[in-house]
Amino acid sequence: MTFDAKARIARLRAEIERHNHAYYVLDAPDIPDAEYDKLFRELQTLEAQHPELAAPDSPTRRVGGKPLDAFVPVRHAVAMLSIRTETDISDQGAIAFDARVRKELGLGESDAPVEYACELKFDGLAVNLRYERGMLVQAATRGDGETGEDVTQNVRTIHCIPLHLKGCDAEVLEVRGEVYMSRRDFERYNEKQRAQGLPTLVNPRNGAAGSIRQLDPALAARRPLSFFAYGLGEARGWALPATHSAVLDALAKIGVPVSEERAVVRGVQGLVEFHRRIAEKRDQLPFDIDGVVYKVNSLALQAELGFVSREPRWACAHKYPAEEQLTVVRDIDIQVGRTGKLTPVAKLEPVFVGGTTVSNATLHNEDETRRKDVRIGDTVIVRRAGDVIPEVVGVVIDQRPANAGEPFDLFKLLHGKCPVCGSRIVREEGEADWRCTGGLFCPAQRKQALLHFASRRAMDIEGLGYKLVDQLVDAHLVDTPADIYDKRKLDLPTLAALDRMGEKSAQNLLDAIEHSKRTSLARFIYALGIRNVGEATAKDLARHFGALGSLMKAGDESLRQVNDVGPVVAQSIVAFFSEPHNIEVVKALRAHGVQWVEHEVQAVRESPLSGKTFVLTGTLATMTRDQAKENLETLGAKVSGSVSKKTDYVVAGAEAGSKLDKAKELGVAVLDEQQFLALFKSI
Numbered sequence: 013m014t015f016d017a018k019a020r021i022a023r024l025r026a027e028i029e030r031h032n033h034a035y036y037v038l039d040a041p042d043i044p045d046a047e048y049d050k051l052f053r054e055l056q057t058l059e060a061q062h063p064e065l066a067a068p069d070s071p072t073r074r075v076g077g078k079p080l081d082a083f084v085p086v087r088h089a090v091a092m093l094s095i096r097t098e099t100d101i102s103d104q105g106a107i108a109f110d111a112r113v114r115k116e117l118g119l120g121e122s123d124a125p126v127e128y129a130c131e132l133k134f135d136g137l138a139v140n141l142r143y144e145r146g147m148l149v150q151a152a153t154r155g156d157g158e159t160g161e162d163v164t165q166n167v168r169t170i171h172c173i174p175l176h177l178k179g180c181d182a183e184v185l186e187v188r189g190e191v192y193m194s195r196r197d198f199e200r201y202n203e204k205q206r207a208q209g210l211p212t213l214v215n216p217r218n219g220a221a222g223s224i225r226q227l228d229p230a231l232a233a234r235r236p237l238s239f240f241a242y243g244l245g246e247a248r249g250w251a252l253p254a255t256h257s258a259v260l261d262a263l264a265k266i267g268v269p270v271s272e273e274r275a276v277v278r279g280v281q282g283l284v285e286f287h288r289r290i291a292e293k294r295d296q297l298p299f300d301i302d303g304v305v306y307k308v309n310s311l312a313l314q315a316e317l318g319f320v321s322r323e324p325r326w327a328c329a330h331k332y333p334a335e336e337q338l339t340v341v342r343d344i345d346i347q348v349g350r351t352g353k354l355t356p357v358a359k360l361e362p363v364f365v366g367g368t369t370v371s372n373a374t375l376h377n378e379d380e381t382r383r384k385d386v387r388i389g390d391t392v393i394v395r396r397a398g399d400v401i402p403e404v405v406g407v408v409i410d411q412r413p414a415n416a417g418e419p420f421d422l423f424k425l426l427h428g429k430c431p432v433c434g435s436r437i438v439r440e441e442g443e444a445d446w447r448c449t450g451g452l453f454c455p456a457q458r459k460q461a462l463l464h465f466a467s468r469r470a471m472d473i474e475g476l477g478y479k480l481v482d483q484l485v486d487a488h489l490v491d492t493p494a495d496i497y498d499k500r501k502l503d504l505p506t507l508a509a510l511d512r513m514g515e516k517s518a519q520n521l522l523d524a525i526e527h528s529k530r531t532s533l534a535r536f537i538y539a540l541g542i543r544n545v546g547e548a549t550a551k552d553l554a555r556h557f558g559a560l561g562s563l564m565k566a567g568d569e570s571l572r573q574v575n576d577v578g579p580v581v582a583q584s585i586v587a588f589f590s591e592p593h594n595i596e597v598v599k600a601l602r603a604h605g606v607q608w609v610e611h612e613v614q615a616v617r618e619s620p621l622s623g624k625t626f627v628l629t630g631t632l633a634t635m636t637r638d639q640a641k642e643n644l645e646t647l648g649a650k651v652s653g654s655v656s657k658k659t660d661y662v663v664a665g666a667e668a669g670s671k672l673d674k675a676k677e678l679g680v681a682v683l684d685e686q687q688f689l690a691l692f693k694s695i
């Protein structure tokens with residue numbers, strides 16, 4: 013045989029595992045998704061052709077599996093215990109724990125401080141992963157601590173959990189830890205569900221627990237889960253380190269995900285500092301925690317301390333304020349966003365949740381509100397975690413008062429009219445949101461639209477921020493973008509008299525306004541804030557039509573000749589210019605001297621990148637995003653703000669976020685900064 017299938021399969025498996033680790037554990041993808049998919053498909057094909065070479069730890073075995081009728085009980089080799097929780101969220105929680113440990117160990121005041129391992133208390137579901145000779149053979153839930161359930165099939169679908177350990181063939185090694193759902197995965201999953209009118213998850217913890225206990229592994233695999241190890245179960249034939257922190261280090265080395273947010277500290281002062289430090293960054297963590305965990309670091313001392321009523325004396329959890337609370341809905345308001353989106357918002361009896369007092373919480377949209385059946389007077393669960401807007405996650409139906417409000421009906425509530433400007437409201441087919449049709453003439457939308465109009469990438473009016481826009485709109489000095497240029501409305505004395513302005517800033521603002529009058533057609537189109545017309549589309553439109561008049565007259569068919577303009581974008585443009593108010597605003601802007609060169613010809617080079625679409629995300633070390641964009645555009649490439657199937661490359665700088673994820677999801681090629689620079693050099 014010239015082709016050694018066995019060797020190729022082994023190499024593919026190793027390579028795919030390495031990429032998996034880079035992607036899911038290190039969060040640093042090392043090849044474009046399309047390349048990864050190619051390797052994966054090659055392995056799938058080879059395995060199908062050579063069933064004799066099947067292996068339970070092949071990366072292809074993470075997916076699939078048949079639905080179960082029920083979970084099989086698993087008796088734990090070593091009981092899965094729980095830990096004592098200090099609910100006193102002040103420093104006292106740590107002080108009490110340290111005092112207990114010292115007392116049990118018979119330590120006096122003059123004895124040295126105890127060394128502790130500090131960790132996060134992850135908010136998910138505890139699982140035991142059993143590895144035999146380095147292979148994952150079983151995964152079980154905690155159950156009652158003695159007996160759990162076999163959830164191996166579902167746990168296999170969690171990509172960051174290794175199917176085999178790196179360089180470890182211990183006879184038995186049980187890794188214990190928490191399966192959780194990151195906030196980003198939770199939000200994204202819910203957004204997708206909401207857009208399709210499907211039920212959402214209440215919180216990441218329920219998301220994790222529910223997915224693991226899902227009998228159909230295909231459904232479980234759809235919910236994105238992650239895992240962190242925090243301890244061991246049975247261990248045979250494994251050289252046990254002397255401390256808990258060294259156990260976690262050793263686990264990390266053999267490929268098990270371990271949170272980096274941990275510390276070894278000495279004494280009570282160290283515990284208190286850890287608790288405070290994590291409290292400060294709790295909102296920025298990518299996942300929910302409900303506290304921190306302290307463990308006596310020495311395993312010998314742990315053994316000496318032992319257990320009391322099934323809880324170790326050597327560990328304790330120290331809580332933070334809850335991220336979910338109960339409160340009562342006083343009223344339901346409707347808020348109007350920049351694009352006219354109408355969002356139901358619950359007005360709440362103020363409640364302290366996730367570290368702040370919350371009195372408003374989003375209900376997202378009409379379908380969600382109905383599905384949760386939120387009514388005025390209801391007792392509801394409010395969630396505020398991370399920097400996400402507080403939301404109502406559910407109703408405590410048992411506590412519904414007899415005089416509770418009616419089932420939610422947005423149209424009826426608003427009598428079909430925008431609560432701010434009285435324009436007609438519409439909910440288009442296939443859309444989850446109702447919208448106000450008032451456009452720029454709706455004051456709520458106006459403020460947002462003015463901010464967009466003045467923003468750096470639009471008309472670039474420096475100094476026209478949201479505080480000033482609020483004042484200008486509230487004082488009826490500015491109603492439309494054209495008013496910004498109306499000298500009868502915005503003059504020096506008027507501006508200088510505004511709160512926190514003064515003559516100098518007023519003059520600076522007037523200069524910035526004057527300066528912004530000379531712009532490009534693309535910027536002007538973008539500044540208008542037409543729905544679905546972002547910067548890239550505005551540039552395409554400017555290039556294609558060359559003059560505003562032609563764009564304003566264009567119908568659906570001619571609009572769709574433009575690169576990347578589909579029926580939705582075309583419809584938005586037609587709708588915008590068929591609104592007489594909008595035409596008035598455009599005319600007034602021109603009358604006040606806003607101008608641009610029509611039929612501008614850009615100095616664009618023909619290059620191998622001509623016609624390619626790039627998306628830039630994250631921070632580049634060697635150039636600003638604007639520079640990168642300009643460089644690309646002079647080479648004939650296009651830079652778009654969002655990733656789609658039509659994107660050719662995503663350039664991911666440091667801390668790239670959701671666009672990078674989207675690129676991976678769609679299999680778009682991803683370049684890091686090095687590769688990006690190399691590409692430039694090669695042209």
Ligand code: IVH
Nearest residue numbers: 093094095131132133134138190242305324
């Ligand atoms: S140690 C014998 N460490 O909290 C000690 N538990 O009651 C076993 N948890 O459901 C637990 N983060 O799943 C430990 N860093 C951490 C943890 C942690 C979360 C969960 C665990 C269990 C509960 C403890």
